[in-house]
Amino acid sequence: MSKQQSIFVNALRDPLTKEEAFKKLVTEYKERLYWHIRKLVLDHDDAHDVVQNTFIKIHLNIDKFRENSSLFTWMYRIATNESLNFINSKAAKMGLLNQEWIEAKADGLMADSHFDGDQAALKLQKMVARLPEKQRIVFNMKYFDNMNYQDISEVLDTSVGALKASYHHAVKKIKAELND
Amino acid sequence: MTDFKKHNPFKIPDGYFESLEEKLCNSEDTVSKLNPFSTPEGYLENLENSIHKKIGIPQKSAKNRLKKSTLRYTLVAAVIVFIVTLFQVNRSAEIEKEQALNEFIENYYLESFDSYEMLSVL
Numbered sequence: 670m671s672k673q674q675s676i677f678v679n680a681l682r683d684p685l686t687k688e689e690a691f692k693k694l695v696t697e698y699k700e701r702l703y704w705h706i707r708k709l710v711l712d713h714d715d716a717h718d719v720v721q722n723t724f725i726k727i728h729l730n731i732d733k734f735r736e737n738s739s740l741f742t743w744m745y746r747i748a749t750n751e752s753l754n755f756i757n758s759k760a761a762k763m764g765l766l767n768q769e770w771i772e773a774k775a776d777g778l779m780a781d782s783h784f785d786g787d788q789a790a791l792k793l794q795k796m797v798a799r800l801p802e803k804q805r806i807v808f809n810m811k812y813f814d815n816m817n818y819q820d821i822s823e824v825l826d827t828s829v830g831a832l833k834a835s836y837h838h839a840v841k842k843i844k845a846e847l848n849d
Numbered sequence: 850m851t852d853f854k855k856h857n858p859f860k861i862p863d864g865y866f867e868s869l870e871e872k873l874c875n876s877e878d879t880v881s882k883l884n885p886f887s888t889p890e891g892y893l894e895n896l897e898n899s900i901h902k903k904i905g906i907p908q909k910s911a912k913n914r915l916k917k918s919t920l921r922y923t924l925v926a927a928v929i930v931f932i933v934t935l936f937q938v939n940r941s942a943e944i945e946k947e948q949a950l951n952e953f954i955e956n957y958y959l960e961s962f963d964s965y966e967m968l969s970v971l
Contacts (some may be wrong), residue, residue, distance in 0.1 A: 695901070699893065699896050700893055704884070713888055724900045726905060783886060
């Protein structure tokens, strides 16, 4: 971890500077985390709930941050876990599997006032929704967020090799469906 | 044939294999990577405040800023009034001192100025 980041993390932990440092953190990362979450849960209102919960978790758990990864990676991990927990609980309440719930969300995207995509974008979202959970997350992070494998590996606690395989399978499935 | 070395004579650019898979996966992008999702107007601008509110961090509202600036101006005005008052008190004290001194001098001369001295002056 860089010295600059270490100083910032200390500021986040110090009761005297915590408030101001946290404001800076929210300003810096709110958009990136929001869009990461949005691509996982698809709906704006759901993404809003999850991004708030993510920042609450970051605020409450900053003392538990072990500093063996970057702060951004740690926050991304929290955002990913919060998104998956959210999908779990929503799907369970409706008596659906996670995959079924997310597919239903993707099917309803065209009627969503906050979806501006064309037919091709809609088709891609539906195909991504049909991917197994891990492949869907990896595909979103790699394809849409342009994250490198090393960062994704730290966020998902998975080896780079396994991630490459996941992404490769995901791309293969999507290409096959696009060609149909 | 045995004289020929078996080493590979071909070379590749540095880091070629490391990025090969990535390039292959991205080379046939047929669908735009543009973000098809949007947010309500002004949502991202206000997201910060809603997070602060949720966590319990005081927000910098216009009301708070007004309160702070009013307090600042009141303080400055109070300091100016205090300095002016202090200056005037000092000034009146100086005037009083001056008057007392004049009175003292006048009285001294009147008292010590006897009729003999008056005659000698005349």
